[in-house]
Amino acid sequence: xxxxxxxxxxxxxxxxxxxxxxxxxxxxxxxxxxxxxxxxxxxxxxxxxxxxxxxxxxxxxxxxxxxxxxxxxxxxxxxxxxxxxxxxxxxxxxxxxxxxxxxxxxxxxxxxxxxxxxxxxxxxxxxxxxxxxxxxxxxxxxxxxxxxxxxxxxxxxxxxxxxxxxxxxxxxxxxxxxxxxxxxxxxxxxxxxxxxxxxxxxxxxxxxxxxxxxxxxxxxxxxxxxxxxxxxxxxxxxxx
Amino acid sequence: xxxxxxxxxxxxxxxxxxxxxxxxxxxxxxxxxxxxxxxxxxxxxxxxxxxxxxxxxxxxxxxxxxxxxxxxxxxxxxxxxxxxxxxxxxxxxxxxxxxxxxxxxxxxxxxxxxxxxxxxxxxxxxxxxxxxxxxxxxxxxxxxxxxxxxxxxxxxxxxxxxxxxxxxxxxxxxxxxxxxxxxxxxxxxxxxxxxxxxxxxxxxxxx
Numbered sequence: 154x155x156x157x158x159x160x161x162x163x164x165x166x167x168x169x170x171x172x173x174x175x176x177x178x179x180x181x182x183x184x185x186x187x188x189x190x191x192x193x194x195x196x197x198x199x200x201x202x203x204x205x206x207x208x209x210x211x212x213x214x215x216x217x218x219x220x221x222x223x224x225x226x227x228x229x230x231x232x233x234x235x236x237x238x239x240x241x242x243x244x245x246x247x248x249x250x251x252x253x254x255x256x257x258x259x260x261x262x263x264x265x266x267x268x269x270x271x272x273x274x275x276x277x278x279x280x281x282x283x284x285x286x287x288x289x290x291x292x293x294x295x296x297x298x299x300x301x302x303x304x305x306x307x308x309x310x311x312x313x314x315x316x317x318x319x320x321x322x323x324x325x326x327x328x329x330x331x332x333x334x335x336x337x338x339x340x341x342x343x344x345x346x347x348x349x350x351x352x353x354x355x356x357x358x359x360x361x362x363x364x365x366x367x368x369x370x371x372x373x374x375x376x377x378x379x380x381x382x383x384x385x386x387x388x389x390x391x392x393x
Numbered sequence: 394x395x396x397x398x399x400x401x402x403x404x405x406x407x408x409x410x411x412x413x414x415x416x417x418x419x420x421x422x423x424x425x426x427x428x429x430x431x432x433x434x435x436x437x438x439x440x441x442x443x444x445x446x447x448x449x450x451x452x453x454x455x456x457x458x459x460x461x462x463x464x465x466x467x468x469x470x471x472x473x474x475x476x477x478x479x480x481x482x483x484x485x486x487x488x489x490x491x492x493x494x495x496x497x498x499x500x501x502x503x504x505x506x507x508x509x510x511x512x513x514x515x516x517x518x519x520x521x522x523x524x525x526x527x528x529x530x531x532x533x534x535x536x537x538x539x540x541x542x543x544x545x546x547x548x549x550x551x552x553x554x555x556x557x558x559x560x561x562x563x564x565x566x567x568x569x570x571x572x573x574x575x576x577x578x579x580x581x582x583x584x585x586x587x588x589x590x591x592x593x594x595x596x597x598x599x600x
Contacts, residue, residue: 160579163586164567168501169560171568193486195586198593200493202561205542208451210467215442218471222438225472230431230479299506383568 162188166195172385173335176367180336280357284313291393297386303370307393309362314343314391316368317355321348324372331373332356333381334391337364345377346370366391423488424481431478438475445489446471449496456500456564466503470496501564545595553588556581 161178164170170178182189284290287308294304303318316332324330332343341360348354369388371381423444429437449470454463473495481491546554552574559570571581 160582160586163584163589164560164582166589167557167560167585168497169565169567169570169585171566193490194593194598195589196494197486197490197598198589198596199497199561200487200490201538201542201596201598202546202557202592203452203493203497204448204489205539206451206455206562207447207538208454209447210450211464214450214464214468215439215446218442218446218468219435219439221468221472222435222475225476227431227433227475228477228479297506383566 159188162191162195166192166199171383172388173333173340173367173369173371173381176369176388176390177335180366280313280359281315284308284311284315284357287311287313289393293389293392295387295389299386301387303368303387303389305368305389305392307362307391309393311359312362313357313359314362314365314368315355315357316343316346317353318346318348318370319351319353321352321354323348323352327375328372329375329377330354330370330386331377331381333369333371334360334362334365334367335369335381335388336366336391340369340381341365342377342379343368362391423492424483427474427478427481427488430475431481441474442471445474445492448489448493452493452496453500455562456497457503462503466499467496470499473499497561497564504564541596545592548595549588549591550584552576552580553584553591556584557588557592560585 158178158181161170161174165175165178165182182192284306287310289310290306290308292304292306294302296302299322300320301318301322302320303316305317306315307313314334321330330346330348332346333340334343335341343356343358346354346356367388368391369381370386371378372384372386373382423441426437426441426444430441446467450463450467453466453470454460457463457466470492474492481488485491486494546558549557555574556567556570559565559573560567565573567581567585568578570576570585571578574581576584
């Protein structure tokens with residue numbers, strides 16, 4: 154780990170890192186015990202700053218929270234996944250979800266990018282079918298703070314990634330959304346993403362996915378950028 | 394030394410609250426309460442609420458500022474504790490650190506997403522039901538904690554302190570802090586780290 158990245162332990166413990174850098178830093182944390190230890194200490198320190206700001210909430214909040222508790226299902230503990238037959242039903246569910254998404258996307262606009270000519274609808278469909286039927290196709294989804302949902306399907310063997318998002322707010326005036334793959338090396342642009350009137354946007358891209366671990370959408374000045382700005386709308390781990 | 398005394402005071406307070414419902418065998422720590430909460434114990438959750446709602450609400454309000462939104466975020470954080478109690482792992486830190494890390498994250502998410510949504514609609518204005526807070530007298534233990542943190546913050550250099558406070562209490566990214574203080578990015582990153590390290594040592598945070 155370089156000295157520069159190590160200096161991010163403070164910013165990380167204070168949640169002062171933009172999401173894209175956060176994801177990269179968390180991967181480093183997984184590999185650097187001394188950094189993880191320092192982060193734990195600095196998070197405990199930051200928590201003390203938080204506790205020092207304590208103010209009792211309005212009394213009626215307690216009743217509201219306790220009433221809600223009886224309606225909220227608790228997550229089970231994390232159990233390490235087992236290999237083998239158990240993984241199949243999960244994947245099948247994933248594909249069922251993907252197929253539903255494909256149907257809904259076909260009502261919107263699917264932008265397909267590739268080095269070859271993929272303009273025709275038939276070619277788009279075959280690209281989709283190929284991706285979804287790939288033996289190593291993986292699906293992941295996430296929700297950003299503003300309510301934007303994104304689903305990603307990745308096949309590393311085919312070198313294809315499909316991104317679908319809905320509830321996307323229009324980009325601010327004079328700005329555009331741009332997709333990125335991040336991981337080893339510099340972030341790589343997936344090009345601009347334009348939500349339609351219903352707030353949906355999607356794309357399918359064929360490219361080298363080696364080293365890519367994270368997908369993100371940033372807000373950039375019109376025309377896009379060569380590196381992501383700090384204005385990240387959402388980011389999520391690349392499945393698979 | 395001061396840190397040690399404070400920790401004892403906190404433990405006693407926890408014992409009082411945790412033991413309050415007549416279940417004497419319950420170990421008096423937030424970690425133990427979380428364990429019970431993870432098993433669906435609503436009584437333990439109520440005791441955990443009493444323990445953490447003040448710190449959570451105070452921090453969230455400091456960052457979010459809008460009273461109605463601060464309550465919303467506080468409620469989200471507390472329900473998240475209920476929902477994810479089984480995911481808490483003591484080897485990653487104390488329960489209080491876990492709670493406050495989650496609270497800070499949620500508050501920051503709220504202000505950052507509000508920033509990016511300003512073009513669409515101004516949420517702050519939509520929820521203009523600004524209800525005044527009942528400023529209840531702070532608990533003695535809170536005041537001690539506050540005093541100690543204030544003293545330790547004042548031992549930092551101006552740039553360390555300003556950077557840490559802007560990042561933590563206002564929810565700014567280090568890039569925004571650098572912009573605001575007109576200081577190079579690398580310097581801010583370093584000041585956030587060495588500022589926190591100095592605070593850690595001053596507060597006697599367990600190594």
